[in-house]
Amino acid sequence: MRVLIADDEKNIRRTVADYFALEGIECEEAENGLSAQKSLAEEHFDGLVVDLRMPGMSGLELLDWLQQEGRSIPTIMISAYGEIRDAVAAMKAGAADYVTKPFDPDDLLIRLTRSVEDDRLRRLASLDREAGPELESESSSMRKVLELAGKVAPTDSTVLITGESGTGKEVLARRIHESSTRADSPFVPINIGGIPEQLIESELFGHEKGAFTGADARKRGMIEVASGGTAFLDEIGDMPLHLQVKLLRVLQEHRIQRLGATTSIPVDVRFIAATNADLEARVADGRFREDLFYRLNVIRIKLPPLRERPEDIPLLARHFLSTMRERTGSRVTAISPEAVRALQSYRFPGNVRELENMIERAVILAEESELTAADFDLPEAGGAEGRGRGRPGAASSPRGTLREIERAAIEQALYRNEWRRQQTADELGITRRTLLNKIKDYGLEEDLS
Ligand SMILES: Nc1ncnc2c1ncn2[C@@H]1O[C@H](COP(=O)(O)OP(=O)(O)OP(=O)(O)O)[C@@H](O)[C@H]1O
Ligand SMILES: [Mg+2]
Missing domain, CATH: 1.10.10.60 (Homeodomain-like)
Incomplete structure (x- = not known):
C-alpha cells in the first residue's frame, strides 16, 4: 500500500510515516497542499492523509480538486481540536474519515486501512465497472475448481460435480460443456430427482410406440436428444437402483435402448453428473451401485460452499445486481461496503442461490441507488445464525x-x-x-x- 501524507508540520509527517513504515506501508510526504497536488498528479496512491489547514492550498481545496479531476482516493483528514465543523465539511467533500489532533497513529492507521478496504469492496461490488461473467472468482478454492474444469472440458471424460445445494453445480456443468468441442451441440439437463419415478426410464431412454399404455407415438429420450452434446444428470443420487444398471450400460457401451425396443442404437453423448448427496454413503448402505459410482467418479469436482469463499461475494453481488438491472431496469448500482461485510459474515445455507434471491429482493425493495445492510434481511451479526x-x-x-x-x-x-x-x-x-x-x-x- 502506498500513501501520501500532506501536512505542514514536519513532526506529524515523520511520526505517521515512521509508524506506517513499521506496518509495511510506503509513505510519501508533502509539506503543503500544492506539493501534494503535484504528487497526486504524477503518481498513484492507495490512500491519502491530509491536514485540513495548510498554507497555500488547504486540505479541503485539495479534496475539491480531486473531485473535479474525477478521482477518488480514500482520504483521512487531520483536523485540529475545535475544527470539527470543518471536518464535517471535509467528509461532505469526499473524505472517508477524520482524526483530531493530537491523534494516535494506530487509530489513524486503522481508519485508513478500513477506508482503503471499503473502497476496494465498493468498487468490487458496484456497477461502474462492467459486471463480470458467471463464475468469475477471487477465491483460491474456486479458482482451483475452474482450473480443473478447464482441464477436463475438452476431453470426453465423465465428470461428477458435488457440492451443497445452490453452489453452482449446474452453472459449472454448462461452463464445461461450453468450453468443450461439443459446445455447438445441445446441453441437456435432466433433473432425475424432479421426474416421477415411473417416468424416469422413458424420459431418459425414450420409448417405442405401444411400449406402455399411453405411449401412442415413438419418443426420443433425453440422452438421445443430447446426441453430439452433453447430458447433465442432476441429482444422480436419486436414480432408482433398477435403472442404475441401465445407465451404467449406456456409459460403458455408448448405446441406448428405448423402452419397448428390441435393438439398441449408438449415441455420442458426454455425461456430467451432479449431486448434493453423499454418494459414498449411499454406496455403503446399498442405495447406489458401486460400479456406477466408479464409472461416474472419473473426475470429481467439489464446489466449495459460499461461506468458505467470502471473497467471491462482492463479485457475485455485482453480477446479480447487473442481471437484475437488465431484467427490472432498477436504479440500484452499488452495494455499501458495510453491507458487503455483513453478507460476508453470513453463513448462506442456501449458498449462491440464496445470495441471488437476497439481492433480487433487496433490489426490488430498495429506495436508494446504493443497497445498505438494512436492505438485506440478515440475522443480527453475532447471533447464533449469522456467525460461525x-x-x-x-x-x-x-x-x-x-x-x-x-x-x-x-x-x-x-x-x-x-x-x-x-x-x-x-x-x-x-x-x-x-x-x-x-x-x-x-x-x-x-x-x-
Ligand atoms: N459462480 C456463479 N456466478 C453466477 N451465478 C451463479 C454462480 N454460481 C451459482 N450461480 C447462480 O446460483 C443459482 C444456483 O446455481 P445452480 O443451479 O448451478 O446450483 P446447484 O449447485 O445446481 O444447486 P442445486 O443443488 O440446488 O441444484 C443459479 O441461479 C445460478 O445461476
Ligand atoms: Mg442444480
Missing part, C-alpha cells in the same frame, strides 16, 4: 475466559481470511503488528491441510 463459519470451533454465544474467547475469535478470523494477516487485522480492527503478537502469544499455527 464451521471450522474451527464455530461458537454461537461464546463461553470461556476472555482470553479463550479472543483466541477463538482470532483463529476464526484467520481461517475466514485464509491466513492473510493484513486482511484479518483489518477485519478485527487491530494493526497487523498487534495481530502478529497475538498469533505468537496464543500459539496459533497456520493449518496447511
Whole structure:
C-alpha cells in the first residue's frame, strides 16, 4: 500500500510515516497542499492523509480538486481540536474519515486501512465497472475448481460435480460443456430427482410406440436428444437402483435402448453428473451401485460452499445486481461496503442461490441507488445464525475466559481470511503488528491441510 501524507508540520509527517513504515506501508510526504497536488498528479496512491489547514492550498481545496479531476482516493483528514465543523465539511467533500489532533497513529492507521478496504469492496461490488461473467472468482478454492474444469472440458471424460445445494453445480456443468468441442451441440439437463419415478426410464431412454399404455407415438429420450452434446444428470443420487444398471450400460457401451425396443442404437453423448448427496454413503448402505459410482467418479469436482469463499461475494453481488438491472431496469448500482461485510459474515445455507434471491429482493425493495445492510434481511451479526463459519470451533454465544474467547475469535478470523494477516487485522480492527503478537502469544499455527 502506498500513501501520501500532506501536512505542514514536519513532526506529524515523520511520526505517521515512521509508524506506517513499521506496518509495511510506503509513505510519501508533502509539506503543503500544492506539493501534494503535484504528487497526486504524477503518481498513484492507495490512500491519502491530509491536514485540513495548510498554507497555500488547504486540505479541503485539495479534496475539491480531486473531485473535479474525477478521482477518488480514500482520504483521512487531520483536523485540529475545535475544527470539527470543518471536518464535517471535509467528509461532505469526499473524505472517508477524520482524526483530531493530537491523534494516535494506530487509530489513524486503522481508519485508513478500513477506508482503503471499503473502497476496494465498493468498487468490487458496484456497477461502474462492467459486471463480470458467471463464475468469475477471487477465491483460491474456486479458482482451483475452474482450473480443473478447464482441464477436463475438452476431453470426453465423465465428470461428477458435488457440492451443497445452490453452489453452482449446474452453472459449472454448462461452463464445461461450453468450453468443450461439443459446445455447438445441445446441453441437456435432466433433473432425475424432479421426474416421477415411473417416468424416469422413458424420459431418459425414450420409448417405442405401444411400449406402455399411453405411449401412442415413438419418443426420443433425453440422452438421445443430447446426441453430439452433453447430458447433465442432476441429482444422480436419486436414480432408482433398477435403472442404475441401465445407465451404467449406456456409459460403458455408448448405446441406448428405448423402452419397448428390441435393438439398441449408438449415441455420442458426454455425461456430467451432479449431486448434493453423499454418494459414498449411499454406496455403503446399498442405495447406489458401486460400479456406477466408479464409472461416474472419473473426475470429481467439489464446489466449495459460499461461506468458505467470502471473497467471491462482492463479485457475485455485482453480477446479480447487473442481471437484475437488465431484467427490472432498477436504479440500484452499488452495494455499501458495510453491507458487503455483513453478507460476508453470513453463513448462506442456501449458498449462491440464496445470495441471488437476497439481492433480487433487496433490489426490488430498495429506495436508494446504493443497497445498505438494512436492505438485506440478515440475522443480527453475532447471533447464533449469522456467525460461525464451521471450522474451527464455530461458537454461537461464546463461553470461556476472555482470553479463550479472543483466541477463538482470532483463529476464526484467520481461517475466514485464509491466513492473510493484513486482511484479518483489518477485519478485527487491530494493526497487523498487534495481530502478529497475538498469533505468537496464543500459539496459533497456520493449518496447511
Ligand atoms: N459462480 C456463479 N456466478 C453466477 N451465478 C451463479 C454462480 N454460481 C451459482 N450461480 C447462480 O446460483 C443459482 C444456483 O446455481 P445452480 O443451479 O448451478 O446450483 P446447484 O449447485 O445446481 O444447486 P442445486 O443443488 O440446488 O441444484 C443459479 O441461479 C445460478 O445461476
Ligand atoms: Mg442444480
